[in-house]
Amino acid sequence: MSGAEAAELLRTGTLEVVGRLTAASNATFYATVSSPEGEAACVYKPVAGERPLWDFPDGTLAGREVAAFAVSEALGWGVVPPTVHRDGPFGEGMVQLWVDADPEVDLVALARDEQSGPLRRMAVFDAVINNSDRKIGHLLPLPGGHLHGCDHGVAFAEEYKLRTVLWQWQGEPLTEEAVEGLESLYGRLEEHGGELSAELDRHLTAPERYALRRRVELLLEHKVHPYPSPAWPAVPWPPV
Ligand SMILES: Nc1ncnc2c1ncn2[C@@H]1O[C@H](COP(=O)(O)OP(=O)(O)O)[C@@H](O)[C@H]1O
Ligand SMILES: [Mg+2]
Secondary structure (H helix, E strand, O other): OOHHHHHHHHHHOEEEEEEEOOOOOOOOEEEEEEEOOEEEEEEEEEHHHOOOOOOOOOOOHHHHHHHHHHHHHHHOOOOOOOEEEEOOOOOOEEEEEOOOOOOOOOHHHHHHOOOOHHHHHHHHHHHHHOOOOEOHHHEEEOOOOOEEEOOOOOOOOOOOOOOEOOOOOOOOEOOHHHHHHHHHHHHHHHOOOOHHHHHHHHHOOHHHHHHHHHHHHHHHHHOEOOOOOOOOOOOOOOOO
16 A cells, blocks of 8 residues: 555544553554555544643644654655544544554664664654654564654644654764755745645644744754753653
8 A cells, every 4th residue: 555545544444443552641542444445454543532731732732643744754754654634433633554563673772773774864853843752662663674653742842842762863964865855845844835834734833833944944054963952851751
């Protein structure tokens, strides 16, 4: 299934909840989507199941996950599995394609790897979306080497809130590939009326969209991986 076909199935298929995924405070469900064209497993996070947070407006986490997918697509690195906003058994929410991570990969070792290209791209992606929750358990390595990430609900804050386990490249020059990806993303962000702008308009406020553009500008200006903020815990707790 192509990404576009997967997104279409996620958007239009019949959504059935199979079970609850975590005992965490947000309601996160394992579900299936099915249509005459096919069936897939997915994650469903209804807005109604979002725990209120002090630092993010209520009811916005699902939309942030969809915005993260849009940015991932614009970068062309496929960090976020296909993700859509739609109605479901517990109301509107985000639905994301389930990916079968490789159980053989040691995630703790992967998170510390300094040589992994896909992981380094993910660190740049997180800086762009201002991810406040990149934990080891949010790494989904596929057999064959592709790396997906999940759980991008607490992202796109206006203030710098990067909180991640991936600090190994702080202060190092961005790779050429990263710079190219960022330049192309910047072009897409500037395209008023474009597909990316329309999707971000739906899920982020104007100041949040401005802050996103500024982060990309700063990355392109300095061309280095960012440092942790002294004013904010730099590593999520627990890190797994
Ligand atoms: N799209 C996905 N494909 C495969 N596994 C996933 C996916 N999304 C989440 N998971 C798994 O489910 C766990 C909980 O999902 P997460 O998005 O972290 O929800 P929560 O907001 O409850 O922390 C993740 O740590 C990961 O192991
Ligand atoms: Mg999580």
